[in-house]
Amino acid sequence: MGDISESARLDALRQLDLLDTPASESFDRITRMASQIFGLPIAAVSLTDKDRQWFKSRVGVAHQSIPRDRAPCAEVAERREPVVVEDIRADAFYAQSVLAGTGARFYAGAPLITREGHGLGALCVIGVEPRTATELEMSALRDLAAMVMAQIELQHAFGRVDPISKLANRNQFLDDLADLERDTPGEQRVAVLVDLARTDQIDGIVRVLGSGHLDQLVREAARTVRERLERSTLYHVAATQFAFVLPPDYDAEQGVALLTARLAEARATSSSRFVTTSVIGVVPFMAGSTAPADVLRTLHGAAQDARLQESGVSIHSYRVDDAHQRRFRLLQDFGEALEQPDGQLRIVVQPRVALATGRCVAAEALLRWRHPELGEIAPGEFVPIIEQSAAVRGLTEWVLHRALAQLAEWQREGVRIPLSINVSASNLEEGNFAERVVEALRAHDVAPEMIELEVTESAAMKHAGRAVEQLRRLSAAGITLAIDDFGTGYSSLAYLQQLPVDVIKIDQSFIRAMDAGEREQALVRSMVAVGEALRCRVVAEGIESEGAAELLHAMGCDEGQGYHFSRPLPVEAFAAWITQAGTELTRPHADT
Ligand code: C2E
Ligand code: MG
Ligand code: MG
Numbered sequence: 369m370g371d372i373s374e375s376a377r378l379d380a381l382r383q384l385d386l387l388d389t390p391a392s393e394s395f396d397r398i399t400r401m402a403s404q405i406f407g408l409p410i411a412a413v414s415l416t417d418k419d420r421q422w423f424k425s426r427v428g429v430a431h432q433s434i435p436r437d438r439a440p441c442a443e444v445a446e447r448r449e450p451v452v453v454e455d456i457r458a459d460a461f462y463a464q465s466v467l468a469g470t471g472a473r474f475y476a477g478a479p480l481i482t483r484e485g486h487g488l489g490a491l492c493v494i495g496v497e498p499r500t501a502t503e504l505e506m507s508a509l510r511d512l513a514a515m516v517m518a519q520i521e522l523q524h525a526f527g528r529v530d531p532i533s534k535l536a537n538r539n540q541f542l543d544d545l546a547d548l549e550r551d552t553p554g555e556q557r558v559a560v561l562v563d564l565a566r567t568d569q570i571d572g573i574v575r576v577l578g579s580g581h582l583d584q585l586v587r588e589a590a591r592t593v594r595e596r597l598e599r600s601t602l603y604h605v606a607a608t609q610f611a612f613v614l615p616p617d618y619d620a621e622q623g624v625a626l627l628t629a630r631l632a633e634a635r636a637t638s639s640s641r642f643v644t645t646s647v648i649g650v651v652p653f654m655a656g657s658t659a660p661a662d663v664l665r666t667l668h669g670a671a672q673d674a675r676l677q678e679s680g681v682s683i684h685s686y687r688v689d690d691a692h693q694r695r696f697r698l699l700q701d702f703g704e705a706l707e708q709p710d711g712q713l714r715i716v717v718q719p720r721v722a723l724a725t726g727r728c729v730a731a732e733a734l735l736r737w738r739h740p741e742l743g744e745i746a747p748g749e750f751v752p753i754i755e756q757s758a759a760v761r762g763l764t765e766w767v768l769h770r771a772l773a774q775l776a777e778w779q780r781e782g783v784r785i786p787l788s789i790n791v792s793a794s795n796l797e798e799g800n801f802a803e804r805v806v807e808a809l810r811a812h813d814v815a816p817e818m819i820e821l822e823v824t825e826s827a828a829m830k831h832a833g834r835a836v837e838q839l840r841r842l843s844a845a846g847i848t849l850a851i852d853d854f855g856t857g858y859s860s861l862a863y864l865q866q867l868p869v870d871v872i873k874i875d876q877s878f879i880r881a882m883d884a885g886e887r888e889q890a891l892v893r894s895m896v897a898v899g900e901a902l903r904c905r906v907v908a909e910g911i912e913s914e915g916a917a918e919l920l921h922a923m924g925c926d927e928g929q930g931y932h933f934s935r936p937l938p939v940e941a942f943a944a945w946i947t948q949a950g951t952e953l954t955r956p957h958a959d960t
Pocket of ligand 2: 732790822852
């Protein structure tokens with residue numbers, strides 16, 4: 369027997385999930401009959417595994433398995449024909465077997481053959497005296513072996529049929545997709561999922577009508593869908609979801625057109641309970657290149673998208689799924705980035721200048737991430753992803769320590785420029801955030817007035833009570849606080865007044881919009897006025913031109929940040945930039 373068919377045979381055996389399962393009466397009954405018909409003390413259903421004969425059912429045998437080597441049952445499985453050994457001790461081959469060692473003298477076995485023709489093992493009887501087997505006995509043994517096979521297939525099918533609709537279930541759908549992969553790799557096919565209703569709608573039905581009635585409705589829906597299918601098997605893949613694969617001659621576009629028309633027609637003509645709530649997800653896939661489980665997963669996503677569509681039909685967009693996977697990957701990989709202190713992450717610094725003099729008064733530390741495979745990832749992409757996870761604590765911590773280490777280094781070189789650090793909303797939820805910042809300052813031997821923390825307007829609002837508490841403690845420790853992206857949130861002046869804020873950074877969208885005209889300029893002018901009323905220093909973000917800088921200065925805005933002055937710089941370049949631009953802090957002569 370060749371290796372390929374042996375591995376296919378083993379595969380078939382394993383797929384039946386029979387090996388190492390407990391004994392069951394339905395098999396034992398047949399084994400007992402075999403033993404009675406032959407009038408012999410020993411009988412077994414013996415399955416031929418890779419290197420053992422494993423007994424699914426046995427009468428008069430103590431062992432659960434014996435080695436496959438020289439076991440007559442293995443010969444039955446391999447030849448797929450009955451085998452009779454009238455006297456084991458007199459048989460040149462089997463005289464040396466384990467079976468002979470147990471005192472067995474007679475063996476008769478009939479093959480267990482699957483519908484696909486794989487020999488799984490044997491139904492066998494064993495005697496302790498040599499004897500012959502009659503024609504009648506052997507034909508009974510063959511019949512009983514066929515009954516064993518029927519039982520095996522029945523049990524297997526049981527886990528593959530939905531008890532309510534009697535349709536093949538999710539397992540069968542996945543198995544059949546896997547078969548498709550083997551049979552026609554590379555073929556483009558279209559999978560379809562019909563989702564009968566949203567979970568809350570289903571819950572509503574169960575609450576009002578009871579679950580028995582829901583089963584009835586699902587059965588009706590299954591019939592309705594099946595009636596409309598040609599040449600496709602319908603699978604019942606979840607309580608209220610059905611799936612099928614369109615025949616090979618349909619492409620995705622034709623499939624969507626067909627399904628949209630069928631659904632519209634059903635909505636117009638059918639009285640099924642689910643006709644208005646059903647939606648259809650469509651997923652084109654290539655057999656062999658998309659794993660069956662992924663096809664099903666994307667089907668669910670497409671069906672969900674379909675809920676937002678009037679037609680009720682949505683085709684899976686790989687672009688949306690790619691974006692989803694990228695988010696997931698960034699989230700996963702960021703943890704690793706945090707653990708490599710000098711590897712993937714770095715900060716760049718963007719100068720902030722006094723509009724009156726053009727000199728540098730501060731700088732903002734901005735995080736940069738170079739992913740080892742995906743390259744530079746913009747903070748606008750990864751920060752919001754990390755902010756929604758617990759890793760945001762590590763992110764802020766990393767930037768804080770990196771910034772403080774940089775400040776300490778500049779301090780030694782005689783550069784005294786405060787650094788501003790961005791803090792996320794959920795950092796303010798951490799009960800000991802303020803303490804950890806103060807602790808970090810101490811560890812790096814940096815004075816509190818050398819850092820400023822930027823929180824967005826919405827972050828300060830989000831957990832109002834707790835956020836205010838943390839901000840108060842930070843302020844009390846001598847740390848400057850700034851409201852970032854001012855104007856994009858909805859905080860009231862009354863609320864802002866309660867916050868210990870020193871700086872307001874007007875969001876760059878308002879600054880850039882000033883080019884558009886008088887109204888936009890008036891808006892910025894009033895924001896500057898608000899800042900003054902709150903007795904804050906006002907900073908304009910995103911200044912890209914000399915004109916904007918002059919206008920803002922005339923409005924009374926104190927400071928500015930933007931490409932017009934400088935883009936964010938690598939920390940090494942910043943010291944050089946400062947030397948030529950000058951600072952208003954401790955290096956008054958630097959520009960001379
Ligand atoms: P942000 O805190 O408002 O930072 C200002 C952003 O505007 C920076 O983008 C900066 O490069 C950009 N920018 C500055 N001047 C101009 C200009 O004249 N024109 C234009 N078009 N853009 C200008 P960046 O570095 O891409 O950061 C984007 C956002 O990511 C930041 O907005 C901040 O919300 C977040 N972020 C960056 N680093 C960190 C960090 O360390 N922690 C946290 N929590 N968030 C960070
Ligand atoms: Mg900022
Ligand atoms: Mg900002």
